[in-house]
Amino acid sequence: MKKIWMGIGVVCAVSLVSCGGGGTEAPKADAGGGAAAPAAGGAGAVPDEANGATITGKVMFDGTAPKEKTIDMSAVPACTRAHANAPAKSEEVIVNDNKTVKYAFVWIKSGLPEGTTWKVPSTPVMLDQNGCMYKPHVIGIMAGQNIEVKNSDPTNHNIHPSPTVNQEWNESQPPGSEDKMKTFARQEVMIPVKCNVHNWMRSYIGVVSHPFFAVTGDDGSFTIKGLPPGTYTLEVWHEKYGTQDQTITVGAKESKTQDFTIKG
Amino acid sequence: MPKDSSNPMGNAWLHRYSVLVLVCTFLLVIAGGLVTSNEAALAIPDWPLSYGKLVPPLEGGIRFEFAHRMLAATVALLTLILAFWIQASEQRLWLRRLGWMAVGAVLAQALLGGAAVKFVDPKPLSIAHACLAQICFGVMVAVVVGYALACPPEDQHQHWQAKAYPTVLAATAILLQTALGAAVRHNLTSAIPHIVGAGISTALVMWAGLGILIHHMEDTLLRRYATLLLSLTFVQVFLGVAAYMSRIATADDPQPMPMMIGFTVAHVAAGSLTFGAAVALALIVYRDARPANAVLAHGGMAVA
Numbered sequence: 366m367k368k369i370w371m372g373i374g375v376v377c378a379v380s381l382v383s384c385g386g387g388g389t390e391a392p393k394a395d396a397g398g399g400a401a402a403p404a405a406g407g408a409g410a411v412p413d414e415a416n417g418a419t420i421t422g423k424v425m426f427d428g429t430a431p432k433e434k435t436i437d438m439s440a441v442p443a444c445t446r447a448h449a450n451a452p453a454k455s456e457e458v459i460v461n462d463n464k465t466v467k468y469a470f471v472w473i474k475s476g477l478p479e480g481t482t483w484k485v486p487s488t489p490v491m492l493d494q495n496g497c498m499y500k501p502h503v504i505g506i507m508a509g510q511n512i513e514v515k516n517s518d519p520t521n522h523n524i525h526p527s528p529t530v531n532q533e534w535n536e537s538q539p540p541g542s543e544d545k546m547k548t549f550a551r552q553e554v555m556i557p558v559k560c561n562v563h564n565w566m567r568s569y570i571g572v573v574s575h576p577f578f579a580v581t582g583d584d585g586s587f588t589i590k591g592l593p594p595g596t597y598t599l600e601v602w603h604e605k606y607g608t609q610d611q612t613i614t615v616g617a618k619e620s621k622t623q624d625f626t627i628k629g
Numbered sequence: 630m631p632k633d634s635s636n637p638m639g640n641a642w643l644h645r646y647s648v649l650v651l652v653c654t655f656l657l658v659i660a661g662g663l664v665t666s667n668e669a670a671l672a673i674p675d676w677p678l679s680y681g682k683l684v685p686p687l688e689g690g691i692r693f694e695f696a697h698r699m700l701a702a703t704v705a706l707l708t709l710i711l712a713f714w715i716q717a718s719e720q721r722l723w724l725r726r727l728g729w730m731a732v733g734a735v736l737a738q739a740l741l742g743g744a745a746v747k748f749v750d751p752k753p754l755s756i757a758h759a760c761l762a763q764i765c766f767g768v769m770v771a772v773v774v775g776y777a778l779a780c781p782p783e784d785q786h787q788h789w790q791a792k793a794y795p796t797v798l799a800a801t802a803i804l805l806q807t808a809l810g811a812a813v814r815h816n817l818t819s820a821i822p823h824i825v826g827a828g829i830s831t832a833l834v835m836w837a838g839l840g841i842l843i844h845h846m847e848d849t850l851l852r853r854y855a856t857l858l859l860s861l862t863f864v865q866v867f868l869g870v871a872a873y874m875s876r877i878a879t880a881d882d883p884q885p886m887p888m889m890i891g892f893t894v895a896h897v898a899a900g901s902l903t904f905g906a907a908v909a910l911a912l913i914v915y916r917d918a919r920p921a922n923a924v925l926a927h928g929g930m931a932v933a
């Protein structure tokens with residue numbers, strides 16, 4: 366009878382080894398740029414809007430805009446009711462009327478003077494769960510700045526950001542409960558956020574260790590103000606189309622235009 | 630107190646009950662697959678309570694995760710009862726041990742599931758949870774089949790051992806294959822290792838299964854289980870292709886689509902069945918099978 370045990374043992378042992386060794390997870394700490402930020406409202410440099418440089422631009426879309434995808438919310442009546450007039454559409458790719466892209470995240474990826482600590486705004490950035498959608502779909506914050514997570518819906522949400530260099534968390538927020546104040550300590554572009562109750566709910570948070578970033582809106586434009594003179598890598602990030610970098614040099618009080626084109 | 634296992638009524642009911650536990654375990658595997666495919670694993674961020682309550686608001690993804698938790702609790706309880714029952718009425722030591730092994734596997738599985746929730750879905754834990762689910766099912770199959778089979782006379786043993794290796798190898802390959810599948814499902818690896826593994830395990834299944842068909846065509850039980858294993862493996866490969874294609878076809882959709890969920894969960898479930906068939910076949914080959922009713926008729930010899 367011993368042999369049967371050996372057989373089963375081998376099967377189990379092999380499988381345990383294979384499962385246990387299933388993955389080496391990326392280290393959660395210090396894998397990305399950006400030191401831990403000071404607490405919100407603390408000391409630090411602020412952008413010098415009077416003497417600094419300004420970069421403005423548009424994120425253009427080249428090609429035919431993909432068809433908008435309708436979200437099926439029928440699994441949760443409370444969500445369907447919020448969209449009684451028109452069904453909700455996916456916000457993954459939104460091409461504006463002027464052929465620009467909404468919800469692109471533009472930021473200074475590198476080139477800022479080393480060693481400067483930037484002041485963290487004391488006002489939180491709102492992330493609202495409204496109609497079983499995240500409003501807005503993409504936000505930018507500074508490391509250490511508060512995100513105010515709100516549930517405006519008559520339904521339960523769980524908020525689950527999955528960062529790679531910041532701390533991961535997952536919390537529920539029943540209807541009518543208090544807003545949650547949340548921060549991320551390290552720079553990370555971008556952190557996907559998901560709700561597992563409503564599996565279509567997805568948003569992105571760009572966490573930057575300085576204040577030079579912007580999210581494009583209905584006109585696809587962005588403005589970054591108060592930059593110290595220098596040469597920078599400017600990056601645009603889009604949920605579906607990935608990232609693009611541009612190098613740009615600006616002097617004091619200079620205004621430059623730098624457009625991006627995303628190929629659809 | 631080990632009683633005489635020749636009591637036909639006791640045997641019949643224990644056998645039926647073990648089949649019931651097996652079926653529930655299979656349903657639990659399906660429930661778990663539905664959780665993952667609906668991306669609902671973290672819809673309930675707390676454990677063992679759900680939204681701080683015994684019963685959470687049953688909305689959206691919460692329904693899948695909660696149903697999975699309830700079914701898991703049921704299976705754990707059923708398995709525990711089974712182990713006690715076998716302990717009390719069965720003389721074969723290895724079978725009693727197998728019953729407790731099933732309990733251990735199910736409890737470990739519950740802890741892994743809870744840990745996956747507590748530590749916010751770390752990939753290795755979730756993958757381990759998926760692997761252990763298959764092992765739970767495999768052990769339950771071994772309990773059911775082992776209980777239903779009589780022991781061969783000792784002299785036949787040697788003869789059968791050598792024959793068991795191909796099927797044991799096939800079972801191991803399928804288990805590894807389900808582990809690779811879980812790694813794909815939880816985005817740890819690409820599909821390539823899993824596809825390569827499918828080739829290897831299908832080859833091993835054919836080696837084991839066709840070998841049995843060729844040499845033991847006259848043995849009904851062996852023939853049936855070998856055919857079952859071969860057919861399930863082919864179905865599984867088909868479902869794997871379907872799951873893969875539906876995954877690609879719906880990649881741009883804003884949420885998991887029913888077609889993708891259907892094929893994928895069917896693939897997970899059929900994976901369990903394939904592994905179960907391999908375990909059953911290995912045991913039957915090993916034990917020189919006689920059908921279940923032979924146990925009942927002859928009062929299953931106890932050789933521990």
Ligand code: HEM
Binds near residue numbers: 676702
């Ligand atoms: C008791 C026996 C249990 C069995 C046989 C079982 C089985 C499974 C299976 C087969 C899956 C699918 C894995 C995959 O799709 O790759 C799964 C997923 C899951 N199970 Fe269980 N389960 C059990 C207990 C539990 C318990 C007690 C919990 C507690 C919360 C739990 C939580 C989960 C979660 C969160 C997932 C999703 C994992 C992910 O997607 O990352 N399970 N389970």
Ligand SMILES: [Cu+2]
Binds near residue numbers: 494
């Ligand atoms: Cu939600």
